[in-house]
Amino acid sequence: MDSQADHPKLEIFFFPYILGGHLIPMIDLARLFSSHGVKATIVTTPHNVLLFQNPILRDQQLGHAISFVTLNFPAEEFGLPNGCENELTTTNGDMFTKLFMAAMKLQDPLRKLLSETKPKPDCLVSDRLYPWTANVTDGLGIPRIVFDGSGCFSHCVEESLRVYAPHERVVSETEAFVVPGLPNKIELKRSMLPDYVKSQNVFSHFLNEALEGEINSDGVVVNSFYELEQAYADFFQKEMKRKTWHVGPVSLNNRSIIDKVERGIKTSIDEYSCLSWLDSREPNSVLYISFGSMPRITSAQLLEIAHGLEASDHPFIWVIGRILDYSSKDKQQVEMALLPVGFEERISKSQRGLIIRGWAPQLLILEHPAVGGYMNHCGWNSIIEGVTAGVPMITWPFSSEQFYNERFILNIIKVGVSMGNEHWVPLKELPRVTIKSDKVASVVNRLMGSEETEVVQMRKTAAEFRDKAMQAFQEGGSSYNNVDAFIQELKSRRKVQNGHL
Template sequence: MAPGHMIPMLDMAKLFTTRGVKATITTTSLNVPIVAKAIERTKTRGNGVVKIDIQTIEFPAVEAGRPEGCEATDSRTTHEKMSTFISSFKMLRQPLEQLLQNHHHPHCIIADMAFPWAIDAAAKFGIPVLVFNSTSIFSTSAGVSMRQYKPQMEVSSDSEPFVIPNFPGEIKLTRMKLPTFTDNKYVKAFFSDFAKEVGESEVRSYGVILNSFYELEPAYANHYTKVCGRKAWYIGPSGKESSIDKHECMKWLNTKHINSVVYICFGSLSNFSDPQLMEIAMGLEASEQQFIWVVRKDKNEKEDEDWLPKEFEKRVKGKGLIIRGWAPQVLILDHEAVGGFVTHCGWNSTLEGVTAGLPMVTWPLFAEQFFNEKLVTEVLKIGFPVGAQQCVELCGNDNPIKKEAIEMAVRHIMEGEETKEMRSRAKELGEMARRAIEEGGSSYSHLNALIEELKALHS
């Protein structure tokens, strides 16, 4: 339904097939081409072991109050639309139950965290469910503590800091940085209730599976298991396979020195306002760093680009490259010329930055991204915050981060003595990530152990 959830699920299915497990992806009709293309692309790269079936269920978009054919999120999604969209997922329960009734019963179902009702649907057929949590175990564990102790209710204002109780480290947040922060009372109530449902589904499930690796978040992995009393398997980083598309930017990067380029991208759902894009452009130019900047603008918007300073691209020609639309992010991050990453702290992007061994400028926007920022900047110490103070609407922000803050943050990860220490730590984590998925590594072993445990349930 959303790229940040769908892609890791596909990568996970591929991982299971490499261990001889038959995997089936269940998705809606309009998402089938995306899934099929991803599977076929893997086969054409010589990975002949990939045997993934696709089962289709119909999404009753119109009945759910959605436009016909609307089965995925995009950059024009607002928090209100997102809440309606997530609420409509419940209408997939009956089609899923019919599928399980009429076809084979799998030995296990891995359900995205956005489908907490899948636990009850599978229980009718005695099928264990693993919840795929599409974020870090840091934010997952923090969520457990937040729901249990409610420290956000003990402060007198949205901007007053509070410490997450019974949680490793002195991690401070404000209500403004929580996923539920919004002026819309309906949306706030919805996301609060939804977070509770997700948390309860984790408790009632067989366990949680994450695209992370133990060495990245050991204190929080142990906290989740020993303090929260829940089972979890870490099988990442998955999705390391890069696109073979030779994008023009790769030729551009080949002309640059090692660690000389900063890469800026804010994910598939972010859609900044023109004033914010203007500030980013001016901040990048003032930083005097070489850069690749990915900008995703609404296709329906006017073509004249008022969001760029006059003659900006002329002034930065050869030094800066703007990509309008899709970019081969993994390829870019892995290129030796790239020395830093400005990210929205979505978990997939964060993990890709870690795996590439890069220091990051953290610019969280919504969802659990402020939790991920804390992990990157305060726990791993491989990031520098740009200064975002509150969750914003998905379609823009009326209070843009200023160019001076952007310039300072970019310089911080690209220049100076402190940068060397940060880069060294990032490189160490990148090596840990690579070792985790190799034979004998922690994630490799976690996946094997999970498969054996599931087999034992049916022996």
């Protein structure tokens, strides 16, 4: 009989992009696969290891085979401070460019690591923003799987825009057009499109490389579940020819309170204080507001949001990240977090609201019964976590593929209302005040205080998708089975390579 040594545990290397919106779900993904019996090795920087060492240690204590290996991040070479790769202050245009260039320098250290690993890993799961990993894995004969930080829907929209270019046939930025060839009628405006879609720039060429890398990969792992975007999962696989495994929502791998709290950057509020505040609220009465880790809101827009929330008279938890002010003479982006005079004192005294500056225990907040709405920027992590919690949303996209994701929420799964922003914001451009306080109050009141049929239906639909997400992730569900199918395919590939046919 063959010994265990003859058949070592399947090993997958996970190589996340360095920023939190990519790093957090990839860590969840690695932990998920290790819970299915895989040896999971996470390749990241020493600074990022510090952010996740506690949950990984807990997994190891449960007997899961999961660990880190580190690659030194060349920050100083590009004039960046050490440990900058997960600091929110690096997300202005110039710093982001330097960060991006520094990340490209990880290619040779990764090649050295993989070539020296014996036996070689069965697979590398690489973030989509590392298309150059294809050169590394091809040379070493290691299968490469792309981890997609968004759902299939946004990539189907991207493909249609690339192939048909309907935005080139409209005469103004505000004229609506239909995105051709998709299973549903989807309308956008030129003003909602990224600058790298409307005209070719450096990032356009990079994304073309990423697309080429995805096409030539051995498949794509998606943080979504099949029942959420069935038509677009099929379109992505059949029409766009991507081999795909939907394995999410990966955030559901965080089952304990401590796991939900310790997901990256340390939270800025004690989780028990936050939960205690929520416990005192009626079911579905609290609006949760968070626009992610990338600052896209000016201090002037912040004031409009504050006035609108106060006028709406609904309880809220508002996560205020780093707000950028562009008013200084030298045009440097300065951190600001200005609120109306007396605003915090009034909401604190009345217990109307809770303000969190920095990082929040988002999973704990969203799943609390008191939370009945979620205002967010339509990043995929926010969407999938909101869907998993069964919470209807107020959509306020700013950049990246967020306007595509907004259409998914509004037109496909129909669990949200739009704040009405129609202007994509580049990193290097001054964000404008696009939404006034009266509009903020009106939209909040509609979602949180209205009993109109459409809003009631949204709540029902959101709850149904929450249940479907749970079922997909549990043993026997579609995502659970996809994880096992992925593992079995790698095992079969190993047998073929070892000549055990």
